[in-house]
Amino acid sequence: MTNSLPTESELQEAWIELQEIHETYLLPYEVKIPHVDQYYETARSIWLAVLFYYKEEQVHKDVISDVCQRDKPGLARDQQVRHLKREGWHLSGKGGYHSLDPFQPSPEWVTERNRRSGRLGAADFTQLKKFYGNxxxxxxxxxxxxxxxxxxxxxxxxxxxxxxxxxxxxxxxxxxxxxxxxxxxxxxxxxxxxxxxxxxxxxxxxxxxxxxxxxxxxxxxxxxxx
Ligand SMILES: [Zn+2]
Structure with missing residues (x-):
């Protein structure tokens, strides 16, 4: 399995590109990203780099775990990649597979954010009235x-x-x-x-x-x- 994993330089390249995409598309929604320069510094940055490397393909969580084992020994074998959803990342897939859409936050995140900031998020009086149930x-x-x-x-x-x-x-x-x-x-x-x-x-x-x-x-x- 290990020989089919993306290389460290491929993942670092993916990490840098993902940081740029995050800044443009996800930061405005306050989606959280680890503040590290090297992808292998935190578990989350490894997950994200791998998910982004495979773009919108499905990645099995074992692949992500294998990269974690290789690049940051000491991390738990079972990596809870789905936790990224809570931080706003648009993750989909099932049966242990994940895929990442890096260009938009998860719909749940947007809904929750609107709920929290709904009043001030309203673009005009019509939207404001809607927030108050008209x-x-x-x-x-x-x-x-x-x-x-x-x-x-x-x-x-x-x-x-x-x-x-x-x-x-x-x-x-x-x-x-x-x-x-x-x-x-x-x-x-x-x-x-x-x-x-x-x-x-x-x-x-x-x-x-x-x-x-x-x-x-x-x-x-x-x-x-x-
Ligand atoms: Zn009244």
């Missing part, structure tokens, strides 16, 4: 349907500003809000990205509060500002 971030009213609280008025989602003090056109300052929430909260509150109020943004809510609450606020402010 519903008001604050009350959950669905766009295009009548809102029972307001008779027959059809819900229209508007650009709600999470923090009225921040620039209105800042992407990370926008949440979709129905016209009712947008109007009701005016510029009195700061919202989190779940559409929940978490701070006051103006004196209105304090002015409307009971004397008791106002006194509480007054005392707290006195302790802060003297």
């Amino acid at each position: 519903a008001c971030a604050t009350c959950g009213a669905k766009e295009g349907r009548p809102d029972p609280r307001y008779g027959q008025d059809i819900v229209a989602l508007q650009h709600g500003h999470m923090d009225p003090a921040k620039p209105a056109n800042d992407k990370d300052n926008i949440i979709p809000q129905c016209q009712f929430c947008n109007r009701a909260y005016r510029s009195d509150y700061v919202f989190d990205d779940k559409g929940r109020v978490y701070a006051v943004a103006d004196v209105g809510p304090v002015r409307r509060a009971s004397r008791q609450v106002q006194k509480k606020i007054y005392e707290w402010l006195m302790s802060v500002f003297g």
